[in-house]
Amino acid sequence: MSAMAEPDPRQGVRLTPQQERNRRLRNIAIGVCIGLLAALFYAVTIVKLGPGVLRPEP
Amino acid sequence: MSLVSREPMTPTAGAVEYAAGPREYFALLKPRVMSLVVFTALAGLLVAPVSVHPVIAFASLLAIAAGAGAAGALNMWWDADIDAIMSRTCNRPVPLGLVQPREALFFGLTLALIAVMSLAVTANLLAAGLLAFTIFFYAVVYTMWLKRSTPQNIVIGGAAGALPPVVGYAAATGSVTLDSLVLFAIIFIWTPPHFWALALVKSGDYARAGVPMMPNVKGAGRTRLEILLYTLALAAIAVAPWPLGVGGRIYAALAIAAGLAMIHFAWRVYRTRQGREANRAAMQLFGFSILYLFLLFAALVVEHGSGLIERYGL
Numbered sequence: 141m142s143a144m145a146e147p148d149p150r151q152g153v154r155l156t157p158q159q160e161r162n163r164r165l166r167n168i169a170i171g172v173c174i175g176l177l178a179a180l181f182y183a184v185t186i187v188k189l190g191p192g193v194l195r196p197e198p
Numbered sequence: 199m200s201l202v203s204r205e206p207m208t209p210t211a212g213a214v215e216y217a218a219g220p221r222e223y224f225a226l227l228k229p230r231v232m233s234l235v236v237f238t239a240l241a242g243l244l245v246a247p248v249s250v251h252p253v254i255a256f257a258s259l260l261a262i263a264a265g266a267g268a269a270g271a272l273n274m275w276w277d278a279d280i281d282a283i284m285s286r287t288c289n290r291p292v293p294l295g296l297v298q299p300r301e302a303l304f305f306g307l308t309l310a311l312i313a314v315m316s317l318a319v320t321a322n323l324l325a326a327g328l329l330a331f332t333i334f335f336y337a338v339v340y341t342m343w344l345k346r347s348t349p350q351n352i353v354i355g356g357a358a359g360a361l362p363p364v365v366g367y368a369a370a371t372g373s374v375t376l377d378s379l380v381l382f383a384i385i386f387i388w389t390p391p392h393f394w395a396l397a398l399v400k401s402g403d404y405a406r407a408g409v410p411m412m413p414n415v416k417g418a419g420r421t422r423l424e425i426l427l428y429t430l431a432l433a434a435i436a437v438a439p440w441p442l443g444v445g446g447r448i449y450a451a452l453a454i455a456a457g458l459a460m461i462h463f464a465w466r467v468y469r470t471r472q473g474r475e476a477n478r479a480a481m482q483l484f485g486f487s488i489l490y491l492f493l494l495f496a497a498l499v500v501e502h503g504s505g506l507i508e509r510y511g512l
Contacts, residue, residue: 162219169220177316180257184320187253 218301222291226274226302227267227309234491235266235362238385241495242366242378244502245444250370257320258369262362264313265329269358271306272337275299277345280407286400306337321369328368332361346408349415356389357382363495377444380435381498387432388491391425391464395484398422398467399477422468425483429464433457436494449497456490463487 155163239262243255250258274281274292282293291297297305310333318326340355348354360382367378390412397404397411398418404411412421436453439445445453463483470479 159217162217165219166223169223180253180260181319183253184257187251 217295218291218297222296223305225291226271226297226305228270228273229267231270231359232263232266235359236263237492237499238381238495239263239362239366239369241498241502242363242368242381243370244499245363245377245381246367246370247377248371254320255370258317258325258366261313261317261320262329262365262369264309264316265333266362268306268308268310268313269333269336271302271309272333273341275302275306276337276341278302280346280409283407284400284403286403317365317369322372324372324374325365325369328361328365328374332358332365335361347410349410349412351410352393353390356386356393359389360385377439377442380438380442380444381495383438384432384436384494385491387428387435388487390428391432391460392484392487392491394421394425395467395480395487398480399484418471422471426461426464426468429460433461439498445498446501448501449494452493452497456493459486460490 236259239259243250243258274290277287278290278292278299281287281290287293292299292302310330314326314330314333317329336355336358340351340358344351344355363381363385364374364378367381368374394412397413398421401411401413401418405414412424416424433453434457436457437450440447440450440453460483463479463486466479467476467483470476
C-alpha cells in the first residue's frame with residue numbers, strides 16, 4: 141500500500157488522461173506547424189531562385 | 199524505460215508542466231495584439247515603392263507575426279505576478295497555472311529565434327535585425343525595465359508597437375526611410391492616449407499591481423491633459439503621409455475626419471472628470487482609438503494594395 145501512496149520515482153512522471161490528450165494535441169499542432177513551415181520554405185526557395193532551379197544545367 | 203507513463207494515475211510533482219494544450223500556447227501569443235502588428239506590417243510592406251512577390255510577403259508577415267507572438271509570450275512569462283492581480287489579465291495562461299513560467303519563457307525564446315531567422319532567410323538581414331530589436335525592446339526594455347519603474351513606460355515602450363510597419367517596409371526594400379518612419383511616428387504618438395484612456399478606468403487595478411501608470415503617479419487631471427496634447431499631436435502627424443506621398447486622397451480625408459473625431463473624444467475625456475460619465479468617456483476614447491488606427495492603416499492598405507496611388511495618383 142505504501143508503494144501506491146508514494147509512486148516509485150524511477151517510473152517517471154504520470155500523466156492524467158487530460159494531460160495525455162493535451163500532449164497529443166500539442167504534438168499534432170507542432171507537426172502541422174513544422175509541415176507548413178517546410179512547405180513555406182520550399183515555396184520561398186523556388187520564388188527566390190526561380191523556376192530554373194529545377195532544370196538541370198546544360 | 200520511458201520517462202512518461204501512459205497509466206492514468208494521480209500526477210506526480212512536475213506533471214503540472216504537461217498541463218497546457220495548443221489553445222493555451224496560442225493565448226500566450228496575444229493574438230489580438232498580433233493581428234494589429236500584422237496589419238500595420240502589411241501596410242509597411244505595401245507602402246514600399248517596390249513590388250514584393252506574394253509568397254515572400256506572406257512569409258515575411260508570418261515571421262513578423264511570430265516575432266510579435268514571441269514578445270507576448272516573454273511578456274507573460276515576466277509579468278505573471280502582476281497579471282494575476284489585475285482583472286484584465288488574470289485569465290492569462292500563466293497566472294491560471296495552465297502554462298508554467300519556464301514553459302512560457304522557452305516557448306517565447308524559441309519562437310523569437312525561429313521568427314528572426316525566418317525573416318533573415320525570406321526577406322533580409324535589416325528586417326530580421328529590426329524584428330529582433332523589436333522583440334528585445336518589448337520584452338526587456340519595456341516589460342522588464344520601464345513598465346514597473348516609470349509612468350513614461352508606455353510612452354517609451356510604445357516604440358516596440360510602432361516598429362512593425364518599419365520592419366514590413368524594410369522586408370520589402372532592405373532600407374529604412376522617412377516613409378516608414380512616419381508610420382512609426384503615428385503609432386508611437388497614438389500609444390499614450392490609447393493606453394492612458396484605459397488606465398484612467400483601470401487605475402485601481404494598476405495601483406494594486408504596483409504598476410506606475412500615469413493616472414496613479416501624476417493624477418487623473420494631468421493624464422487627461424496629456425491625453426489631449428498627445429491626441430492633438432497625433433491628429434497632425436497622422437496627416438503627414440499625404441504630403442509625403444505615402445498616403446493618397448482617401449487616406450488624407452480619413453486622417454482628417456478621424457483625427458477630428460479623436461480630438462472630440464479626447465476633449466470629452468478632458469472635460470468630463472466625475473462619475474460614470476468620466477469612465478464612459480475614457481472607454482469611448484479607448485475604443486475609438488483602436489478604430490482610428492485601423493482606419494488609417496486600412497486606407498494605406500486599400501490605396502496601395504489596389505494600386506490606386508500607383509495608377510491614378512489618388
